[in-house]
Amino acid sequence: MKRLTTMKLWLAPLLLSATFTAVPVYAAGDAQHGADVFSEECGECHSVREGTNKKGP
Secondary structure (H helix, E strand, O other), X not given: OHHHHHHHXXXXXXXXXXXXXXXXXXXXXXXXXXXXXXXXXXXXXXXOOOOOOOOOO
């Protein structure tokens, strides 16, 4: 039981540091590329306009 508690003590900071390290990756996106991907992959069925439904929600 003590071993499990010790593992939790070093695992929590490791997971938190990994989370905060990954955040800037998501923040540095390319909006135009995202729009292009959406129109190519998703736009046939989905819409970003409220009240406009195609094949999907």
